[in-house]
Amino acid sequence: MKKIEAIVRPEKLEAARRALELAGCAGLMITEIEGHGKQKGVVQQWRGEKYKLGLLPKIKIEVVVKDQDVDKIIKTVIDSTRTGEIGDGKIFISNIENAVRIRTSEKGEVAL
Numbered sequence: 001m002k003k004i005e006a007i008v009r010p011e012k013l014e015a016a017r018r019a020l021e022l023a024g025c026a027g028l029m030i031t032e033i034e035g036h037g038k039q040k041g042v043v044q045q046w047r048g049e050k051y052k053l054g055l056l057p058k059i060k061i062e063v064v065v066k067d068q069d070v071d072k073i074i075k076t077v078i079d080s081t082r083t084g085e086i087g088d089g090k091i092f093i094s095n096i097e098n099a100v101r102i103r104t105s106e107k108g109e110v111a112l
Contacts, residue, residue: 001096012081019080029062
C-alpha cells in the first residue's frame with residue numbers, strides 16, 4: 001500500500017476530487033494548508049503598495065491505495081490539476097505498513 005499526498009491549487013480541488021472518484025479511488029482526505037515552494041511566495045500590489053505573500057493557500061489531498069494503483073492515481077492527479085504555471089504543486093508517495101478498519105477490524109488492503 002502507498003500513501004499519496006498531493007499539494008495542489010485550491011481552485012483545482014473539485015476537478016481532482018471528481019477525477020479521483022472516476023478513477024476508482026475509494027476514499028480521500030482533504031486539508032487546507034499554507035506553504036511555499038522555490039518561489040518563496042508572491043509579490044502583489046494593493047492600492048499602489050507592494051507586499052509579499054510568503055505563504056500561499058494550498059490544498060493537500062491524501063489517499064491510500066494499493067501498490068498497483070499508484071501510477072493511475074498519480075496520472076489522474078496530474079491530469080486534473082496541472083496548469084503549467086509555477087505553483088501547480090507536488091506529489092509525495094510513502095509506503096504504508098498496514099491499515100485497519102476500526103468498524104470490522106479488517107487489516108491490510110481489504111481495510112481500504
